[in-house]
Amino acid sequence: MFLASWVLLVGLVYLVDKRAVRYFVAIYWKSERLVAYVARFTEKLSFIPLRAYLAAVVVLFLMPVFLAMPLVRPDGQVQLLSGFLYMLVGGTLSAIKSLAGGRPVEEAAAHSAGVTPIVPGVTLPWDQLPYLAVAIVVSVVLHELMHGYAALRYGIPVKSVGVFSLLYVFSGAFVEPDEESFKKASTEAKVAVLASGVAANVVLAVAAMALGILGAWAGLQGAVFGVSALGVNTGDRVLEIHGCGMSERVYTPDDFLTKVNVLAGMGPLLGVNKTVSCRPGDKVTLVAGSWLGRYSVEVDYVNFTTPPRVNWLYVEGSLYKGGVRAGDVIKRVVGCGVEAEVNTSGQLISALQLMKQRCKPGDVISVDVERNGTLATFNITLVEKGGSIFFGLGPGSLPLWGYDEGPIRRSQLYNTDFAKLIFWMIVVNYGLAMLNALPIYPLDGGQLLAAVAQRKLGEKNGKALVTAVTWVLAAMLVFNAALGVLGEQYKILQSIK
Template sequence: MSQLLIRVDPLIVLLASWFFVVGVVYLLNKQAVKYFIAIYWKSEGLVRYIRLFAEKLSFIPLRAYLIATLLLFLMPVFFILPIVRPDGQIQILQGFIYMLIGGTLSAVQTLIKGGQISEAATHAAGVTPIVPGVTLPWDQLPYLAVAIVVAVLSHELMHGYAALRYGIPLKSVGVFSLVYIFSGAFVEPDEESFKKAGTDAKVAVLASGVAANVVLAIAAMLLGLVGASAGLQGAVFGVQALGIQPGDRVLEMHGCGFNERVYTPDDFLIKVNTLAGMGPLLGVNKTIKCKPGDKVVLVVGRWFDKYEVVVDYSNFTTTPKIIWLYTDGSLYKGGIRAGDVIKRIEGCGVVEEIRWSGQLITSLQEIKFRCKPGDVIRVVVERNTTQIAFNITLVEREGVIFFGLGLGSLPLWGYDEGPIRRDQLYNTDFARLVFWLVVVNYGLAVLNALPIYPLDGGQLVAAVVQRKLGEKNGKALVNIVTWALAAMLIFNATLGLLGEQYRILQSIK
């Protein structure tokens, strides 16, 4: 029996769903629909729900709330961005404003020295506009949309909460959207009351939205940690490979003393390549003593069940073929070139027939331990079906022997070789939702906390400096800071687009 498979373009689904939403809103309130491409709906009646929320949390002391909110507001831009990984490890990034200024200066220097735009983009702050269908695959839109709704509603809810706690009335609450892409919500405080409010009240109101997003980002990461321990993450196979069926997900790997949980597709590939002996090129400080014939057990999840797949270690090895080398390294200076396949290494008591990339890395690590700069080793390569021997003098960099290998110098399983490719592996729905909750909330927090007027950060700075310097001088200072930082943002975003840094987003599965 043949089956008819119909693949619907995600763009068609997006537009169809949009017109459905617009139709429902039109039936409820015709005035809220603008030319059937935009929704702008504000209501005075919705204010009562924020008022009820504020009454429920009226027990929080205002002084404590102000201090906590201000610290959370300042954290992502001026202090740190904590990243909690699914395995429980914590990574600390510096405040975004330092990355923005430092990245801008570094990128400008690269361009002045004649560097390519793509090279300058790698030095920039990594500002990439998220545009579905352009910089982001359409299939990520549902998770992104949920994250935006949660982030924006929480942001505005806390603005409203703070305003009411400080006695500033709210006039209305509203939402807007332009074909999903430009969407948001807002609360409209009474302008006169806000202008007359004290500095503490203004700071609390302006900082509350960002603080809410920071809390949500951290909460999402902790949710991811809990979900990972419950087996809700992993590397989902999009094709049949290694005895694993499409839709099933690898949760754990065991073999050769290597026992690891798997959280994402990239995590899976890093651990597979580490198991294959490629850890040093990936920045992983682990040495695995495996050889062909040894067995690796993959624990696989299917819905609420688990099963094990036993795979021969040789399935994860790759050919020791040079893809590229640093030109100031020992191998390149000794005559080794891209395309050569390393067959044998001799030197400083090491004699090894090389059959796979991980074995080459292990042998070079042993030579680095036994030899010293200036020693000579013998390397046999296969070039165009002919074997050639090179006598290579070991050179050093920063006091240690430098062979000239870097990330991607040798084939990696899942990227260059292997039965499955990176683009055939997917995150679980849970992992995608957590990812976008973190990205959107941190992104919204960072953007709004920047001292750029009329963003929350710019208004907060204006409220403080105008009180200290007077309205005229304070406004001049805010304008200078606004234009300088806005120019940096635009410059970094442009570099990200021209340098194709958005391909990182496009690779998200």
Template sequence: MDPLVAFLVSWFAVVGIVYAVNKNAVRYFVAIYWKTERLNRRIEGLVKRLSFVPLRAYLAVALVLALAPIFIAMPFVRPDGQVQALPGFLYMLIGGTVTAVQTLLSGAPVAEAASRSAGVTPIIPGVTLPWGQLPYLAVAIAVGVALHEFMHAYAALRYGIPLRHVGVFSFFYIISGAFVEPDEEAYKKSGVEAKAAVLASGVAANVALAFLAMLAGVAGAWAGLYGAVFGVSAFGVDAGDRVLEIRGCGLAERVYTPDDFITKINVLAGMGPLMGINKTAACKPGDEVTLVVGKWWGTYEVKLDYSNFTTPPRINWLFEDGSLYKSGVRPGDVVKAVEGCGVREEIRWGGQLLSTLLSLKKLCRPGDVIRVAVERNGTTVALNVTLVGKGGEVYYGLGPGSLPMLGYDAGPIKASEIYNTEFTKFVFWFLVVNYGLAVVNALPIYPLDGGQLVAALAQRRLGERRGQRLVNALSVVLAAMLIFNLALGVLGEQYRVLQMIR
């Protein structure tokens, strides 16, 4: 079924169920807005059962979880268990804005400025996001926003602030969530500690969900729920099955996503250096490569000759200031042999060409001459290549994609024909959505949670009027930066990354 059709069918099914239960909660069959006091009592009962948590300890944990991703760093746990750190988003926003503005003023294109910005991309279904990803996004938003609001309610009730209303809303899944309305007068009269707990709790909940998504990802990887799902039969793998692991030529690598699979088979093919990856595989035709493949009921192995993971030594493109282009090598040429600095190699595949050039880079110096034989229009042409230098070393003028890459230019399967598992998509969107909700809500922009928290602290120190002026000025500056980065994300087409999610 077409993803858009499935989306609409599921939406009207949900609306129909809600209408049957409470027709007043449905607005023109395109929106749901359900506000009730009955849910208040259930939340109050749940909060009572969770009231054993000491308030001071709860406040400390909530503040750490809420403020760390925005002001310090957000630990990021990869499926393979490796831990990285995302810098505090506020520093990314400010630094990215300054760098992007400087890049634009230098005359660089918008795409380059966008690549140096904070990397904020708006999620617009059908525009920046494929319709097929919307169900996963909708579930992540609904859960993330619901828990965000529940924790606001939890903190309010723990500090003696009653609730007025609790409800849920949705507009075609795209804008969905829940809301809690604490008693306004009681909230205003509460102390800074109570306000800090209420405001930090929602953000802390999203950070906690992001961490849970990461841990679920690690557990899922251990259980074999990740992998690259083949949309067509290729490499001896049946359509619909998942490649879980690649072994051969000194490599034994788990596979987690389609991009991960493409990267690792290109490392196997010897293309790692062109991708900025130092890891190489010592392979030659005749060597054996094993793919561990998963089905729903088990696994099987596919054993292949290494020749299945080689690419032709054809030049796709070159930097014009490099040795090869300056000496006459042109896109479309197929390199047949390389000789110089005591080395002579007959070239049969792309990875062999790249490894030979890298070997010569260590043996030769700028100014030396090597001979390169290429096949051009069915004729062999011998070229004397004078090596030029850049940064103190030999510079060939090769870049990413200068030689054919498996999954893009060569091989039995294209990158667009490999998909994530359903588990991977849910984990990905739970992580992205909850991290996004956390850092945006924690920004000191009024009336976001972070802005209200800064306002409470500023008004206590400076008085209500002066404190509010400070917060308003800060909000305008940061909101302008956020909007600027969002605009760059659209104009610079950074959303293409979202569109590549499969």
């Protein structure tokens, strides 16, 4: 279907203008007539003062690479992403140190900047291509439109506007300013023109985040069920969870699974401090949505619990040192005034959390386990780490609902179409802003560095500086991308649904 759609597109373009088709694998088309549309857009926004515009685009240009980018979740929580230049340099040095220390490639990749090339069908599932394509078209067109706007505002003529594509994967648009006029333009004009595209992508990314929040409140997000489970029909989405003191909206599949596991008492293993007080017999209400409206499903809390079976332990923790091993099912824990029969992973976490408050390093607790059908008791001396009792449990040490146990798995949950489009609008715009702002020639950041460096250092020294910076940063990008492939970090993209 991918190749057939490409052949159809190329065929249509060939009928309109055969010069725009290159060997039937690429499209390159430009037009002088489209410049009129850029001129009209510029005229409508000509009321913006140039100094204010320059200041705004410079700040926005610096954000993704040199300052920080805000990441706003659908629930309104804000996280700051460090400037990518620091991540790239720091990740490269950390990865090289890991490799020099004899660490495997996978571990070195985990310390890198996380650069993963997006290649449909290889690193990205085909079903994500439509959302990615829409995001690319919108992002690239507005990126180039703002280049043209800034050029015309500073009196630099625009010769043509065009588009290009190589099998969909490498696609974009471009605005072609008059080269001689651009060379003669002031440094201020060059900075404004070069920074405008990145600024547009930053604004689009933030706007997409804001739209995601509005869509979440309108019920356009949620966890879409790929199978019928818990009374929710196939294709319907869970929008809210209520019960045991929890009343939360659901934004994504992972958000749904996190909140369900918090209900089951597994919050501490997921890094979530929120606790709930569910007991056997309590009910949990799922609010689901379909094209025809919303409905509620009441589910017994026990449906979300998992058995206290140990998957793995930190070897320096109390449980492992005391004899507990992967595969053991913990039945009972006693010590420090706590005596608890354990039937679920959540009950085990609650008992150990209480012991953590009451015990001190060196105290001995008793743990009953079932191993290969036989009961065994271990007397465990508690050890300390970081100023508190360390049992040796970590993420995934006990079964998680939706990942290890339960009627539905993460692979059977999907994002809504709205959530997918918002996701790719954020990723594509942040990616374009981050890449283009890097001081690598001939990217926007490299050209901007060249304009400033040649004015301050002279043409020869400025070119030498730009060349050196370009080769160093380009090598870092290639190194990190190679680690991302060899270390199989692309599997994160492959798992997106």
